[in-house]
Amino acid sequence: MKKYALYPGCVMPTEQYAYELSIRETFPLLDIELVDLEGFSCCGEPMKSVNQLMTLYLSARNLAIGEKQDIDLFVPCPMCHLALSECKHVMENNVEMRDRVNGMLVSEDLQYKGSVDIVNTVDLLHDHIGVDQIEKHVRKPLDGLKIATHYGCHLIRPSEIGRPVDSENPQKMETVLKILGAEPLDYAEKLDCCGAPILANLPESALTKTGQKLQRVQEQGFDVFVDVCPWCHRMFDSKQVKAGETVASKLEVPVVYLTQLLGLAFGVKKEKLGLDLNLSPVDKLKIGD
Amino acid sequence: MSIVDLTSMGESQAELREEINDRLSRLQDEVSDYCFQCAKCTSGCEAHKLLELEPHKVVALLKRGLIDELVNSDVIWTCMSCFKCRERCPQKKVAPVDILFALKNMAVASGKQIPGKYTGMLQSILSIGLIQETQSVITRDNKTNKREDLGLPAISKPVDAAKFQMVLSKLAVEKV
Numbered sequence: 001m002k003k004y005a006l007y008p009g010c011v012m013p014t015e016q017y018a019y020e021l022s023i024r025e026t027f028p029l030l031d032i033e034l035v036d037l038e039g040f041s042c043c044g045e046p047m048k049s050v051n052q053l054m055t056l057y058l059s060a061r062n063l064a065i066g067e068k069q070d071i072d073l074f075v076p077c078p079m080c081h082l083a084l085s086e087c088k089h090v091m092e093n094n095v096e097m098r099d100r101v102n103g104m105l106v107s108e109d110l111q112y113k114g115s116v117d118i119v120n121t122v123d124l125l126h127d128h129i130g131v132d133q134i135e136k137h138v139r140k141p142l143d144g145l146k147i148a149t150h151y152g153c154h155l156i157r158p159s160e161i162g163r164p165v166d167s168e169n170p171q172k173m174e175t176v177l178k179i180l181g182a183e184p185l186d187y188a189e190k191l192d193c194c195g196a197p198i199l200a201n202l203p204e205s206a207l208t209k210t211g212q213k214l215q216r217v218q219e220q221g222f223d224v225f226v227d228v229c230p231w232c233h234r235m236f237d238s239k240q241v242k243a244g245e246t247v248a249s250k251l252e253v254p255v256v257y258l259t260q261l262l263g264l265a266f267g268v269k270k271e272k273l274g275l276d277l278n279l280s281p282v283d284k285l286k287i288g289d
Numbered sequence: 290m291s292i293v294d295l296t297s298m299g300e301s302q303a304e305l306r307e308e309i310n311d312r313l314s315r316l317q318d319e320v321s322d323y324c325f326q327c328a329k330c331t332s333g334c335e336a337h338k339l340l341e342l343e344p345h346k347v348v349a350l351l352k353r354g355l356i357d358e359l360v361n362s363d364v365i366w367t368c369m370s371c372f373k374c375r376e377r378c379p380q381k382k383v384a385p386v387d388i389l390f391a392l393k394n395m396a397v398a399s400g401k402q403i404p405g406k407y408t409g410m411l412q413s414i415l416s417i418g419l420i421q422e423t424q425s426v427i428t429r430d431n432k433t434n435k436r437e438d439l440g441l442p443a444i445s446k447p448v449d450a451a452k453f454q455m456v457l458s459k460l461a462v463e464k465v
């Protein structure tokens with residue numbers, strides 16, 4: 001059994017509870033032990049437009065908390081995963097910056113040394129656990145379910161600092177979904193952004209991006225839209241009705257987290273996966289229980 | 290201390306501006322050497338069609354040193370940080386998205402108003418370490434749920450809030 005500290009970030013533990021519930025429910029079934037640590041803060045990525053050094057400091061701080069307990073971090077949010085990856089990259093390549101940030105970390109009795117690894121939902125499932133292991137747990141295969149995947153920009157780019165999936169043709173979620181019996185299919189808009197990063201200052205435009213992508217997904221007849229990012233999911237699921245209004249279209253696309261589908265395929269009860277918290281029409285799916 | 294107080298502290302902001310200026314000069318040298326204005330960045334830009342952001346023009350303006358014009362323009366705040374421009378630039382040294390981050394940082398350090406909900410998020414990080422407090426959410430059949438109702442453990446946040454705030458507000462003032 002491999003142990004990880006669950007680094008929750010901000011959006012998942014303050015409102016995207018379905019992601020956290022389904023993570024806590026499914027990973028232990030796959031021999032992953034999740035540990036909760038005290039003291040984490042925002043990863044800093046949401047503040048990058050305001051103050052990039054703050055982003056770096058906050059990321060280093062969270063990595064240092066993991067180091068203090070000598071435990072690798074499971075980082076389900078792609079935005080946090082990017083911030084922490086970029087921080088590792090900077091700290092490894094810029095000694096001056098590393099000394100400066102470490103100087104700031106002293107007051108909380110923390111130090112960044114670079115000794116912990118981080119994993120995201122997708123590489124944890126695909127690379128570390130592996131599809132052979134996942135297949136052993138499938139009780140209720142998702143037979144023939146036509147799936148559109150959405151990875152989220154921050155999980156796929158920039159490849160230069162190391163991302164868990166291919167930057168132009170990500171397929172790891174597809175590989176996992178096929179093992180669950182589903183039928184993931186590529187579509188032209190697969191790499192399009194959800195709009196979330198400008199929700200803070202240009203909400204109408206942000207929702208238009210969401211609406212445009214979902215409209216195309218709906219037109220192409222997919223059964224379900226699967227994501228792994230709490231920021232993206234907030235747009236596609238929680239705000240789907242509003243997003244539809246921006247493109248003058250009635251959107252009825254079931255949107256679920258990958259970990260929720262995984263749980264359903266493993267035969268976990270819907271309530272335990274937080275499926276009643278999805279605001280998109282997931283009842284259309286007729287799977288589970 | 291609120292963010293409004295923080296960003297109006299002119300003296301320390303000068304140091305900060307100097308630092309961002311250095312960053313922008315480095316970026317300017319890079320784009321001058323490498324960007325050949327092919328506009329591939331703009332062709333795939335997520336904010337292009339909807340909000341008329343043209344990253345290759347941002348690069349061209351930086352090349353000419355028109356930093357104030359850029360800092361004062363609203364268009365820099367339309368970038369969705371999708372990183373497609375950085376990923377796809379045939380000249381790997383050029384990253385319009387990073388230029389845009391530096392320009393936005395400069396706008397904030399110059400005391401320009403921080404747009405939208407950024408101020409609220411920053412204030413929340415300073416006080417509780419996270420961009421927002423835990424929210425009540427509704428289910429599809431309209432029941433309200435709090436984090437604790439769902440059997441989730443207590444949320445992780447900075448243990449010694451005073452120490453956390455001290456470093457962070459120093460950072461917000463001096464070295465954004």
Ligand code: SF4
Pocket residue numbers: 323324325326327328329330331344345348377378379380383384385
């Ligand atoms: S930044 Fe790169 S992609 Fe954009 S115009 Fe310059 S060389 Fe072309």
Ligand code: SF4
Pocket residue numbers: 330333334335336337342344367368369370371372373374375385386389
């Ligand atoms: S990161 Fe910003 S500038 Fe670059 S392609 Fe995306 S939206 Fe356009």
